[in-house]
Amino acid sequence: MATSEEIEKYCRNCVSRDFVNGKGLVCKRTGELPTFEEECDSFEQDKELERLAPPKPEDFPVSMTEEEMLAEENLPKGILCAVVACIVGAVAWGLISVFTGRQIGFMPIAIGFMVGFAMRQGKGIRPIFGIIGAALSLVSCILGDFLSIIGYISQDYEMGYFQVLAGVD
Template sequence: PEDYSGYVDREKLLAEENLPKAVLFGVLACIAGAVAWALISISTGYQMGYMAIGVGFLVGFAMRQGKGIRPIFGIIGAALALISCVMGDFFSIVGLVAKEYEVSFMDVLFDASYSEVMSVVIENMASMTIVFYGIALYEGYKLSFSAQKAPEGGKI
């Protein structure tokens, strides 16, 4: 009903959307998630596929800052979550190699054969990690939308 205090029409929600802000926050969360994944993996010495779940949450909630209700927000959130997972995996492998051979991270990053590192990333994805990547994609999509309060029994 129109007089319900929580009633918000679709046009007002669309007017409040801010895709550039959502993308900015999403990209920052994507980078932060990848770095956190790498730091945790390097410090523990283990590649942890379930880090993808946290990355998906992080990116999804960051994208929510744009107050989006259109599918593009979820699509970008899912893509950024996947990119963050792959980057986190990539940086973890580089860091673990650097730690193993006692060289700097930057030396390995700039001198490594990227095809070999990516083959290890793909090998990781072929294991159970792909399940966690899928969860991250889902979270990146689903959590990217603005939280809305709908009137009871009604739809926005």
């Protein structure tokens, strides 16, 4: 014989369930508390409830072991992607700063996010990936600030950008 908790758990998945104050979970068909022993003859699975249910652990792929993750690491690929993001971020910082005439405060955050995301392409789990990503983010911020200063100078002195860049010692 099923306990009242087991019966309630069973009935929660039925389309004929209802809740009545003072009684609790009842059957819509009879208007009474469930009285079956093991299974209800009129049970009908609630598909909407099943669709809204959170995913089960078996719905996710099996996680990888640390050895498998280490085998998939690719530091050169991560560094290459992060260097490209570093350069793109620095150029974007310079262009945005020169065209708007302001240093926007969220640019370092955006560059850090972009370089970090690019570094993840190397699928690294060791700390060196984070250290290199942070260093490249810093380099990108410094380079972006430098490029924006060159842009300001070229505007102020009405010189070409590359002419000013070539004159930097």
